[in-house]
Amino acid sequence: MMTDKTDKLSALLDDELETGGLQAFVKQLTEDDEQRNKLARYALISETIKNKPSVTDVSLIADRVRAELENEPVVFAPRAQKKARSAGHWLKPAAGAAIAATVAMFAVSNLSRFNAGSGFSDEFPVTVDIARPVHYNQSLMRPASTQWTSANARSQEIEKDLNHLLRQHSEFSSQSGMQGMLPYTTIVVYDRKH
């Protein structure tokens, strides 16, 4: 039985926590800022050891963590949790989503410390300023902001449909209003794939 919190953090990252222990531990994490920050730090360490990511490319860090969670449903809203098959099932992806977001936030805020070789610090900010907090936290499964952001527009078919509608809108909206150029600019910009 694991009694050490550090061991539990490690087990969580290694996907070795049993369902019953997972539920309780994740609940603890939501109430313990210090443990959450440690989790973010360990996740980054783990990532670095496994894949040697370029720490200068912050987006890759979170993307890689996120990619590992691609196959698991992400809970966007609390009410969605009620639809899960079991409590253990949704708690795990919820924790995973929190990991990805927390790792990214941590990486962005502390990148300079790593690069300067100052090592790890126990002082992690609870609130982190990142360039695009709203989009980053709300689009955990989306790689780039030039794609439509929506829980319902993630399929390629719907995106294609929206882009088609956008083009048609641009043709006719330019007839009146100040947005004459903006719709066309939008098409040139948003239609390109990364």
Add this chain to the structure above:
Amino acid sequence: MKYFFILLTLLSPFAQATDDHALFWLERMVKAVGETNYDGVFVYSHDGMMETLRIVHTVDEDGEKERIFSLNGEPREIIRDNQSITYILPDEKAISTSKQPAGNKHFSGFFTLEPKRLQTNYRIILSGSGRVADRMAKVIIFQPKDHYRYGYKLHLDDEYALPLQWDMFDEDDYLISSIMFTRLDVGRDIKDSGPLMPAKTPAIVEKVTAVSSPVVPERTGNWVFRRIPDGFKLENFIEKIQPESKNRIEHYVFGDGIASFSIYVEKTPRSKLAGEAHVGALNAYGLYHSGYQVTSVGEVPSKTLQMAVSDMRLATSVPQ
């Protein structure tokens, strides 16, 4: 939004300039964008990202022509003239061409507007001077009179009255998007030298013909929208067949003089977009209503799109 404009008003020495003066400059702008040759590079900022594009606008004995060309990533170009709009999108290995919407006597790349009409929905304020692309400019504020549209700030070139910068703000004074010129050349020696992107043969050539007609009062589509926000009026209605699905789709365009949004109604057996979607300054909202997919798209707040489609009915005695 009110806080931004209050602050701007307090800081600007010309804040209380009359709307007439601002309208005078806007009318100069409308004339300039349609009759002037210009070639410029501008930056489009949104979502913390920046894209660079180039625009070339010419007017000669062959008519008016404009090209917008991306300077980032894969080259992409849109060409407009009095008859057609051509999209050259190499990502999709396609060229698509549409006819210019009928009634487009003056498509003007940048801005086409009715200054008098704008006053219904915006308070227009001439608010001092600025400098953009190393050119002195007049600053005009468009303060929305409600929360169903965004606010704008426009910089107009002192010499030619061409727009140099165009900022869009939401109701919390958050800058949503910005178009800003970094270089602008003006004059008769600006010529249309042909496509700006490297010549390449697309693998697939697609020609799409859009059949459209200006709104005729007695023909406004099969649907009635009972909760269109004040200030927006139906400006265009188009009916067409979707090339892929072969479904009939009705396209309604609403505008308030600056902003616009479209509502698409398509008979389809299954739902597509449900709820909100966003990309940069654009919002979309979808719902499935009685066997029809309804999607609204535009440069307006999401609440505007939701409200517009929240109460829609089939017009009576219209064949389905």
